[in-house]
Amino acid sequence: MPDRILVTRSSMPDIDEYIEEIRPIWESHWLTNMGPKHEQLKKELKEYLKVPNIELLVNGHMALEMTIQAMGLKGDVITTPFTFVSTTHAIVRSGLHPVFCDVNPDDYTIDTDKLEKALTVDTCAIMPVHVYGNICNIEAVDDFAGKHGLKVIYDAAHTFGETYKGKGVGSFGDASCFSFHATKVFNTIEGGCVCFKDDSITELLYAVKDFGFDDPEDAGCIGGNAKMNEFCAAMGLCNLRHIDDDIARRKAVYERYNEHLDGVKGIKLNHVRAGVGSNYSYYPIVIDPVEFGIDRDEVFRILSEKGIMTRRYFYPATNAMRCYKGMFDPEDTPVASRISKQVLTLPIYPDLELETVDKICEMMVCH
Ligand SMILES: *Cc1c(COP(=O)(O)O)cnc(C)c1O
Numbered sequence: 001m002p003d004r005i006l007v008t009r010s011s012m013p014d015i016d017e018y019i020e021e022i023r024p025i026w027e028s029h030w031l032t033n034m035g036p037k038h039e040q041l042k043k044e045l046k047e048y049l050k051v052p053n054i055e056l057l058v059n060g061h062m063a064l065e066m067t068i069q070a071m072g073l074k075g076d077v078i079t080t081p082f083t084f085v086s087t088t089h090a091i092v093r094s095g096l097h098p099v100f101c102d103v104n105p106d107d108y109t110i111d112t113d114k115l116e117k118a119l120t121v122d123t124c125a126i127m128p129v130h131v132y133g134n135i136c137n138i139e140a141v142d143d144f145a146g147k148h149g150l151k152v153i154y155d156a157a158h159t160f161g162e163t164y165k166g167k168g169v170g171s172f173g174d175a176s177c178f179s180f181h182a183t184k185v186f187n188t189i190e191g192g193c194v195c196f197k198d199d200s201i202t203e204l205l206y207a208v209k210d211f212g213f214d215d216p217e218d219a220g221c222i223g224g225n226a227k228m229n230e231f232c233a234a235m236g237l238c239n240l241r242h243i244d245d246d247i248a249r250r251k252a253v254y255e256r257y258n259e260h261l262d263g264v265k266g267i268k269l270n271h272v273r274a275g276v277g278s279n280y281s282y283y284p285i286v287i288d289p290v291e292f293g294i295d296r297d298e299v300f301r302i303l304s305e306k307g308i309m310t311r312r313y314f315y316p317a318t319n320a321m322r323c324y325k326g327m328f329d330p331e332d333t334p335v336a337s338r339i340s341k342q343v344l345t346l347p348i349y350p351d352l353e354l355e356t357v358d359k360i361c362e363m364m365v366c367h
Pocket residue numbers: 059060061062083084086087129155157158178179180181191192
C-alpha cells in the first residue's frame with residue numbers, strides 16, 4: 001500500500017493514446033473555438049449520455065450559469081444546501097435568489113415533500129442535485145414543476161453516465177448540467193456540458209458561451225466565455241474509451257467497502273436505488289457519533305494520520321458558508337445541516353487496490 005491514499009485519483013489515458021489524439025491539432029493549429037475534437041466529443045457524448053441535445057462547456061459551474069442565462073430565468077430558485085458550493089453560487093451570481101429546501105435523510109437529495117413550503121410568488125425554477133450519483137425523485141420534481149410552471153435544471157455533476165429506468169439521467173427535467181472536472185468519474189481535465197430538452201435554446205446556449213456571438217461580428221446577447229478547448233476535448237475522447245471499464249472497477253471498490261461496513265453500528269451506507277444504473281462516483285458514509293463511539297471529525301483525523309485522505313463532502317452546507325453569513329439560516333434545513341456534520345466520503349477510484357480498501361475499513365472499525 002502506498003504511503004498516502006487520496007480520496008480520488010484522476011483517470012488518465014496512456015500518454016501515447018493522448019499524443020495520438022492531439023497530433024492533428026499540431027497540423028491544423030486549431031486550438032479552440034469549437035474545433036473538430038470539440039465536435040467529435042459532442043457527438044460521442046450525446047450518444048453515450050442518451051440525451052436529445054448537448055452543449056459542451058469549459059466546466060460544470062459555467063454549464064449551470066450559462067443554462068440559467070439561456071433560459072432567461074429571474075426571481076427565486078428552489079434548491080438544496082447539501083451540495084458543492086457551485087450550485088448555490090451559480091444561482092446567486094446570476095442575480096437570482098436561492099430558496100433552500102431540505103434534503104431527505106435517506107439519499108440526501110431534495111425532499112420533495114417540502115417543495116410546496118419553499119414556493120414563493122417569484123419562484124421560476126427548481127435546481128435539485130443528484131447527490132453522490134443518487135438520482136432525485138424525478139417523478140415528484142416533474143409533477144411539482146408541471147403544476148407550478150417551473151423550469152427544472154438538475155445539477156448532474158455526480159451522475160455522468162447514469163441511467164434511470166433505462167434512460168440517460170440527463171434526459172430528465174428541462175436541463176441537466178454535468179461536470180468533467182479532473183476529480184469526476186469522467187474528466188476532460190476541466191470541462192462540463194449541459195443536456196437539454198428544448199432545442200429552441202440551442203442557438204442561445206451556443207452564443208452565451210462565446211461572448212454572445214450569434215453572427216461572426218455582432219453579439220446578439222451579453223454572453224461570457226465558456227468554451228471547451230481542443231486539448232480538453234481530446235482528453236475526453238480518450239477517457240470516454242475507457243469509461244465503462246473505469247465504472248466497473250469503481251463498482252468493485254464500492255462493493256468491497258459494503259462487504260466490510262454493512263451492519264457496522266453507527267455507520268449508514270449509501271444505497272443504489274432500484275431503477276438506477278449507478279456510476280459509483282463516491283463512497284459516502286454517515287457516522288452517528290453516539291452509536292459509532294467517535295464522531296466524523298475524529299474518523300477523518302485518525303485516517304489522515306495513517307495517510308488515508310478522506311473528504312468532508314459536503315461540509316459546511318452551502319447556506320452555512322461564510323460568504324452567505326446572515327443571508328440564510330442553516331437551521332431552516334436541519335437534515336442538510338446534520339448530514340454535513342456527519343458525512344465522510346472514503347477514497348474511491350478505478351485503480352484503488354481492493355486490499356487497500358480492506359485496510360482502510362480495518363482502521364475505521366478498530367478505532
Ligand atoms: C464538481 C461540481 C460542480 C462544478 O463543476 P466544475 O466542473 O468543477 O465547475 C457543480 N456541482 C457539483 C455538485 C459538483 O460536484
